[in-house]
Amino acid sequence: MTTRTLYLLCSAAPPVFDIAGVVEEAQAHGWDVCLGLTPTAAEWLEDSLDGLAALTGHPVRSRYKKPGHPDVWPPADAVLVAPATMNTINSWALGITGTWLVGFVAEAIGKGIPLTVVPCVNSAYAQHPQFPLSLETLRTAGVRVLYGPGFFEPNAPGEKRAYPWAAALDVVDEHRP
Template identity: 85%
Template sequence: MTTRTLYLLCSAAPPVFDVAHVIEDAQRRGWDVCLGLTPTAAEWLEESLDGLAALTGHPVRSRYKRPGQPDVWPPADAVLVAPATMNTLNSWALGVTGNWLVGFVAEAIGKGVPLTAMPCVNSAYAQHPQFLPSLEILRGAGVRVLVGPGGFEPNAPGEKRPYPWEAALDAVE
């Protein structure tokens, strides 16, 4: 059996605190998981980073490597960007690569890596005039964006509801 590699790339939104369970679910589905985080998500999970690296068997990445350094992860068969904040989605759509995660997925479009993104924004953010155009830009570039029925549906500000991680993992299958 050939091992499939999933890059799970997470922004700083509350569902990131469930990432260990998501990794375990992906591993049960046959994925070798590599975890990448935005700098803020890495800060939020700082006390768990060593455990997450042990769980995946790979270093957790949140920063660019230095030129000439070898890549520490196997090549991706699929990439899941979730939870994807408005900042991550807009930066990605606009090509603003101020952090490693956004830089990686921006380049992955040009490399033809299969990309899936699932937002995590509340309904107030979803009304911002840049949000929908960013989703359309990403879709136009070949990114599968999971928003609406069967994916993430924006909730009211402050409303807590389960994040549809299973739908995201189903989509990368």
Template identity: 85%
Template sequence: MTTRTLYLLCSAAPPVFEIAGVVEEAQRRGWDVCLGLTPTAADWLEDSLPGLAALTGHPVRTRYKRPGGPDVWPPADAVLFAPATMNTVNRWALGITDTWAVGVVAEGIGKGVPMAVMPCVNAAYAQHPQFPLSLETLRSAGVRVLYGEGGFVPNQPGEKKPYPWGPALDAVDGMVPVHGA
């Protein structure tokens, strides 16, 4: 029986195509996974959305609910935003909540929800002066940033490397132990 709820939020970066396997691994680790996507990630996975909803047992969320509408997910015990593009990281750090997924994590800071983010940017994007400022803003707000050694290390533009999903799941496991363990 799963006892912890993980909001797994994803931006449109190539590792999002591996998300079904990541959901299954999180479930093996005792998480009830709720999957949320940025609009572009949802577009990329459009044909897979019904299967992902069946896999998680929850609707895949991509947009804000209407005022007064019911919450369709249980409350989060932890949030993992991975992969997180430079756009997502910067919008989150700057409080620009024009997408539902970024709104969830921006509000999560104020709610004190344990959160981790693992970027997925190439080395050229990582050189933009705003990116390290945004990572530091999130760290100072209590978000576990999985970037650099032990997390995501940027690749050269066009280079393909495996995305380190294991350390991302390890991070949220460490933030919220299994209930009763």
């Protein structure tokens, strides 16, 4: 099996604290994993960033590179955006690229890179009128949105549930380029 590169891009939501195990599982699936974080997720994982870089063999990214500087990652064969907060999803769908992570996935749509997103929002956020519109915008753009039965279903505010990491990796594997 040829190794392919998976960009695992994470927002600041509680499942991000499980990311080392997710990286290991993706590697077991044959992926070379590059880990990207929103600035807040990077802050949350600040004490783990060196270990995560060692685990992936790549620097962990959370900011835009300086113009003229080389890319530090190999090109992506697939991208998994998970956990994806309401802010990340709405910014992405609306093309508001204030963070490197959102800027990358917004551009990845136009580059035809296979994209999968798994939301992580509570049921109160899910009721906001923009949220379903943003999910539909991403679907229309060709992004695989793993939301609903069998994937991610919103929990009540403050309630904790298992996040569907295994299902997300299975879908990414099914669509391996």
